[in-house]
Amino acid sequence: MIPEIGHFALILGLALALVLTVVPAWGAWQRNVSAMSLAPGLAMGMLAMVFISFVCLCIAFLQDDFSVTVVASNSNSLLPPIYKFSAVWGNHEGSLLLWGLILCLWTAAVALFSSQLPLLVLSRVLSVMGAIAVGFLSFSLLTSNPFARLLPSVPADGNDLNPLLQDPGLIIHPPLLYMGYVGFSVAFAFAIAALLGGRLDASWARWSRPWTNVAWAFLTLGIMLGSWWAYYELGWGGWWFWDPVENASFMPWLAGTALLHSLAVTEKRGLFKSWTVLLAIFAFSLSLLGTFMVRSGVLTSVHAFATDPARGLFILVFLAIVVGGSLTLYALRAPAVSSRVSFSWLSRESLLLLNNVVFLVATLTVLFGTLFPLIMDALGQGKYSVGPPYFNAVFVPLMALMAPFMGIAPISRWKRDSGQRWKAELLVPGIAALACAVTLPLFGEQYNLWVALAVLLAAWVVFGMARDFWFRVSGRSGAGGSLKRLTPSYWGMVLGHLGFAACVVGVVATSQYSIEHDLKMSPGESETLAGYEFRFVEVAPVRGPNFVADEARFEVYREGRNIAKLAPQKRRYLAGGSVMTEAAIDPGLFRDLYIAMGEPIGEQGAWAVRLHYKPMVRWMWLGAIFMGLGGFITVMDKRYRSQPRRAAVPAKGAQYAR
Incomplete structure (x- = not known):
């Protein structure tokens, strides 16, 4: 019943x-x-x-x-x-x-x-x-x-x-991801409503902006949890592998990031109105495209659900209606609401425009790499695979290109600025960032040029934000110096940019300095990795609520001192007989120690074992948490709660302000 x-x-x-x-x-x-x-x-x-x-x-x-x-x-x-x-x-x-x-x-x-x-x-x-x-x-x-x-x-x-889904991370990950995915429908709805009314102004951007920030924050945290789950549950030690289904959530995030910055310009200066509407349509359309990819059966992934082509056809038709209808309306109404405000190429507006272009190009490169194998297969041109080499080659330079401008944007002025002022404000942060890039990688195993570049870009963003923060609290901005004058929108921007800097350092450091050993080990043996001694103590059977497992017990020593006890498992689930690897991790702010079991080898109790040393891998997820918190803090700004009083409904046929 x-x-x-x-x-x-x-x-x-x-x-x-x-x-x-x-x-x-x-x-x-x-x-x-x-x-x-x-x-x-x-x-x-x-x-x-x-x-x-x-x-x-x-x-x-x-x-x-x-x-x-x-x-x-x-x-x-x-x-x-x-x-x-x-x-x-x-x-x-x-x-x-x-x-x-x-x-x-x-x-x-x-x-x-x-x-x-x-x-x-x-x-x-x-x-x-x-x-x-x-x-x-x-x-x-x-x-x-x-x-x-x-x-x-x-x-x-x-x-x-x-069994892959029997994990705490998968309890939270899909709802958070869907909150972000679906949340972009609000920005889309506001954009369509504004086009229908012919009114694209600062009020529209102010109404739409908090909803977009919340959706983006949820999506950020959802993607972070998905990356974390892949890291500890799949047993291979990776945190991201450009899986098509992962890309399906990453593309709306990239478009949503561009939308956030474009809405800021529209609200502050009345610029980019038509462009902002198009980004809102684009972000939600990518959410629908991701739904089609996951649920149509065109992709094979541990994340994908449906394999019924009829379901995929339904979503494809719905996607065509939504995208086609919204773009048609945009083509009819956008010219009437185009911006007529000018700005200098040396201004905050130009930097935010560059931000939009970089994020849009990044979105399109990921979209092309994701859809190319599907298109070639549909055309009968054979099976193609687009993997990490392509995505890393095209995506990483775009993010590296954007980072220098992130240090300039916070201190730049609206409408018009000057290169001389930028130089005066950012000379000290630039020298400090360069000093960090030269010295900090020296503390690693060896000096790495890629890590030095990552530190340079991240430190530039951090010191640029610090310079702007000091500028505001010291009273040099002309508004009086006080922490109380800093709005939640500003604090949200600070957290978002600091989170991005942390992600950059974490991604590059763990990519360049990670060490992995695949070997055969028997109880009583030990292996040294990155200065840590892993001693294989024993293998013991354990039973869970719906599985049985072989649990390997390791002790980890550093300079003769026991610092961790790890117990990876090889599980067999009773209902379906599936065999899964459950990794064991000793986490830390500056490094993770990671052990995963393979298969038993021979008759002497030997096992295939994978040992990982992952430096600064947690910085990626901490950075994503900072970015998500920044998105949530932004909506606490009082100007989003002090909307103008509801106006009377104008008579049919009345003209709207444009």
């Missing part, structure tokens, strides 16, 4: 989404206040129905209702309750329902926290988000019903959840 309630609630949610799409849009067209006023209530009702549906699916998993197809395929009675819960979105049907729930959450949040928006704008925004919900809820009901039954042949037990 519970699945039927969930199915019916999902149908009601789709019905409310249809009403939300049509009625407020008609009200905005006719200037009918009553129709437009229904939008917030419809958004809340849609959320309630989809939430009930999601809860029903959770109950089916937790109660081991194997008459439900998706439960029988992705759960098992031996599965711990926490993984039964995460198994709800560890499959195509459930993850799509989670996607729909998060979309409804964003829609309801806009309805709840945008009371100061003009009713005309709010009704259009919610109508656009309702239309997106119609697409995804229809997709769920028509091609991916999570409540389909296996009647009358109900299995005695389920097939179990993929």
Whole structure:
């Protein structure tokens, strides 16, 4: 009965989404206040129905209702309750329902926290988000019903959840990633609403900017968790491998980063209005493209879900409608709202424009590398593989090109600046960054030119931010010197740029200084790696809630002192018989020690063992956390809460300010 309630609630949610799409849009067209006023209530009702549906699916998993197809395929009675819960979105049907729930959450949040928006704008925004919900809820009901039954042949037990997904990181990673993915629908909805009204000004950018910051922050943290999971769960010690499905989330992040900076210019100076709208469309379109890639069966990956071409066709048609319709509207309305504000090439605007260009080019290079094998295969030109050599060769130089300008942008002025002032302000930070690049790599095993370059770029960003910070708190900016005068937007920018600097150092240091040994070891033997002695003590059998494992026990010594005890495992899951590697890691701020077990070798108790020394690998994830926190802090700025009072609805046919 519970699945039927969930199915019916999902149908009601789709019905409310249809009403939300049509009625407020008609009200905005006719200037009918009553129709437009229904939008917030419809958004809340849609959320309630989809939430009930999601809860029903959770109950089916937790109660081991194997008459439900998706439960029988992705759960098992031996599965711990926490993984039964995460198994709800560890499959195509459930993850799509989670996607729909998060979309409804964003829609309801806009309805709840945008009371100061003009009713005309709010009704259009919610109508656009309702239309997106119609697409995804229809997709769920028509091609991916999570409540389909296996009647009358109900299995005695389920097939179990993929062992790779039985991990705490995978409990949090998909919801965070989806919050970012789906969150860009808000920026998209504001952009379409602004085009429909012919009003692209600072108010529109101010309304859209906090939602975009939150979505970007969630996506940043989601990608970080995915990288962390790949590092410790897959057993190979890597943190990123340019998998197509990873690229599917990375591309919206790159476009979203460009959108964040473009919105800042539009809000402050009224520039880049048409360009900002196009970036909002582009970011959300890439989110839809990522959905198509993951759920269409065109990709083979541990992250991919569906293999049904019909599902892929549905999303492809939906993607064509969304992208084609929005670009058509953009072509019709964007020329009428183009910017007419000038600026010097030596100004903050020009640097943010360069930022946009670099991030857009980076997005397109990743998009090309991801789609090229698919396009060539579809054209019958054979199987192609585009891997890390391509992506590293084209992506890394672009990020290196951008870093120097990140140190200049914070101290630059709007509209017009001068090279002489830049030189005077940044001479000392430049010398300090150069000194760090010369000296800091000397503390490593050997001087590495790539690490020196990374330190130079990161230190340049950090010292540039420090120079700007001192400029503001010392009162030289003309606004009086006080920490209280620094806005949350500024603190968010500082954290974001510092996080980027930390990521640069972490990526390059761990790439250049990592050491890996693959060897055969027996209990009683030891191996030295990067000054650490790994002693193989014993192998012991252990049993978990739904697996049995061989656990190798190691002791790690440094200069004769025991510093860690590590216990990697080779697990065999009881339900499906899958064999998985569970790595053991001794984490640290400046290095990780990492052990993964391979297969038993011979009859003397020997095992294939992989030892890793990973310097500064944690800096990448700490940097991403800083960037995500920066995004969240930015929305605390009071100017996002002090919106102008809701204006009366103008009569039909009235002209809008442009």
